[in-house]
Amino acid sequence: MADLAEPLAKPIGAALPRKEDARLVTGRTRWTDNLQLPGMLHVALLRSPVAHARIAAIDVSRARERPGVVAAFTGADLAAEWASGLPSAWTVTEDMVAPDHFPVATDEVRYVGDAVAVVVARDRYTAADALEAIEVSYEALPVVMDMEEALRDEALVHADAGTNRCYLYSYTNGDIDRAFDDADVVLKRRYIQQRLLPTAIETRAVVVEPLGTANQYTLHSSTQVPHFVRVFCSLVTGVPEQQLRVVAPDVGGGFGSKLDVYAEEALLLALARRLGRPLKWTESRTENYQATIHGRDLIQDIEIAATGAGEVLGLRVDLKADMGAYLQLLTPSIPLLGRYMYPGIYKFRAHAFACTGVFTNKTPTDAYRGAGRPEATYAIERIMDDLAAELGMDPIALRRRNWIAHEEFPYETIAGLTYDSGNYEAATERALELLGYDALRREQAERRERGDRVQLGIGVSTYTEMCGLAPTRWLAETGYIAGGWEAATVRVTPLGKVEVLAGTASHGQGHATAFSQIAAERLGVPFEDVEVLYGDTAIVPWGLDTYGSRSLTVGGIAIHRACDRVVDKARRIAAHLLEASEDDLEFVDGTFRVRGSPETAVTIQALGLAAFGAHSLPEGVEPNLTADYVLDPEDFSFPHGTHLCAVDVDTETGAVTIRAYVCVDDIGRVVNPLIVEGQVHGGVAQGIGQALFEEAIYDAAGNLVTTTCIDYYVPGAPDLPSFTTDRTETPATGNPLGVKGVGEAGTIASTPAVVNAVVDALRHFGVDDIVMPASPQRVWRTIQQAQGGASG
């Protein structure tokens, strides 16, 4: 561990404990729900208990009469508050159906959890109790929960649209028919990406504070995207943008679920305008599960063509993607972000992809950690294991036969991306060694031979992903409303400290630490002298926030570049003060020195005061030591790695126990190994959650059955093995730090590794798939069915 008292020669790469953590773990935090404002009122929402109905009558008058209730409104009462509907920011096809979506429903509800009325009261308990006094009469409409049934358009989620199809997107590259004609082997599989419930420890919360008579509002929200919230809440409510400040205080996790602009944010802003009072709303866990976006929910039909020798030729993918009842900020784009990753790391000759977006009477889906890439990686890595089994090849050997060799980079994939760098061989070799792959294969053979009750399975996942969610030109081509750039401001203060203003907004990632390391290294100042500010549009007005593993690869590089500009400006001032030519100055460890005259020197920190005092600045130099940089990257970055999982499957009960989990990730250059470890551990755990534990369950009437953490199993430390992590380091070529991003890698890689392992353990029974999550009952029943339907 580096000694914090000493300036670090090389801050980048040091395993520094996160500077945020002492405060966070001792509770000295400012969660949105902690905010207490004088005169603050509390908001509660009445949510539909039925999945699809016409609101025949609604009466909030009895709620208004309750002691302590200040106001109660129906959707119709609030209709005049909206300048536009809630945003859908990604128009993925020209004819995409984007239904109107207002913060409170007026005449029809379309999922359980759709808000129908709102109560404002003096305390949270009174508000919750008053909801029971609201009378609503629902006239049932037909409910459609299943995507394939929805596509028959017999029962419509949005009658006006005339269809449940949101869009049909397709893409083809190469001669796909020929690839399949030439094949010796064609495998076709249907994989189901079950619906997941993002479970941030901090549920959503919103506090809006109107500021006196100035028509100014401060909106605090537990969000990943304060800049988006500001733009869109202004558009939805008509509150002028310049009078709206959005603050994301400490945010306790998001995983994509807080990458959105929600009804409650616009609603509280409109109510604060209407009532002139500070307001708070905090989501309960059950509301969180009903009204915050869900993740995944795809039917994946995938078909792979290969030669008998194991060369892959073609890949067809046909998706059905459940949008839920409405489009949230990025809903339709999520499966299409995945479309680039279906070919994975393999050299296909042809690829066809289609995706149908489908409306159902469920909570809207949107980005959930990995956002399209875990789904794609699951499908390709699952079918590669199945193909290996079909061909009688080792799954590693099949991958080796088909992956892009390290000397072939940069490589343009059949999906239209150019991978800049990678070394799949190195990561895989290391992972095999760490797991002891060959010995485990021998043990597996022995246990199969003996017919052991507990069978061993080994799963492989050689993944890649695309990080950054930039460049802007690419986003524009795909129909996205915004850009992919990121902004940074770096300033040296009068007393020589450094402020970094980051356009990304941390919700657990450790930006304050990692960005301090970048600035400390580039400016040659002590790590402790750097403060990182973010998450407040009044402090950092320009930014695009946090998602898609972009904070380091886009935001961090913007900071690095802004530091370059600060150094450039400082060099001009230093040359002036030292009476030297700029060309004669060298900048080492934070100090400008005249070459050949090392005692003639000034530190960049001392120049803060020179810029502030401004008594002696060169001609034309403005008095500050500040620089901005807005970076729009040329391309994505492409982390990759090899994850191996060994499971014990109790064939008698169906219980799956992870015996070993090895991951070797190549995320390029590492800024802080401790943060990387944390991201990998958390990501792998989350991916294991999808493989073995998590599933949003609806009944046929459209009720979400899993409405608390009692029913929805998020794995904890006792349910997980000790992970073995390691890294290879192949720098990205697209940025000066060589970084690639790590926020989602674990989630993307781990789900197929685990399911492949479970299937591998049971393949000799004739099992070739397990529907996720691979719960004990499901595993047991799959074995029973494979053995001919006998039950034990």
Add this chain to the structure above:
Amino acid sequence: MIPAAFDYVRASSIDEAVATLAEHGDEAKVLAGGHSLLPLMKLRLAFPAVLVDVGRVTDLKGVREDGDSLVIGAATTHHDVVHDDLVRNHCGILAEVTELIGDPQVRHRGTFGGAIAHGDAAGDLPAAVLALDAELVVQGPDGRRTVPAADFFVDYLETALAPEEVLVEARIPKLGPGWGWRYEKFNRVAQAWAIVGSCALVRRDNGSIAEARVGLTHMGSVPFRAAATERALAGADAGAVADAAQQADEGTDPPSDHNADPEYRRHLARVLTRRALEGALGA
């Protein structure tokens, strides 16, 4: 997740708790650790008007010996049960079962008596006290009475406790020499309730099984004894376990939920009972 309004009374003695309950009838509920009741209240599945907190009644806490019995106060926390020497020496199965309840936070707040009085057949302790032939001592306005565990669990979340009664303690026959035990709990994640659990106690005598008792968790609306299995093992030798366990689910009425349908639960009951018996026999 916001409970309905309620009044709160902190009882300082068992008598005061009983008197308060008698005053409010079925409007009132006893609060101990709160780990079963409060979640139900937050979901508004339970909305008592009055909570009578017995968490500070010292007479309800602690473990003591009384001849051949172990007496466990109802408000003794799970954590204290797990680490109690008397429990470990005379009723090791209770330590083993209790250590699998919830997570450390739950075990530090939740109580032995609360988990029994809640009457949840998915809880671990009801099946354990049933297998242990425990007696439950309850106190009401008319004094104390003793209810055998076999009569205590009436239906889903329903026990022999009247609304104005408080569970005071459990009297458990000590497990002497010759006894072996094992609790097989099967669940999805560590802190979750059992999908099925099987609690086996076996007394060996001269190499054969003198007595076997098996309590089943979550195989119906109440905990069950695997009576057919127990009968099949009386006087048998260890080789009889596998066949006897095949009858473990007889007479049960397993529920269906998204973790398990009745067929799978029956299968688990048979498998887990065999494993629990084998464990109890030291196999």
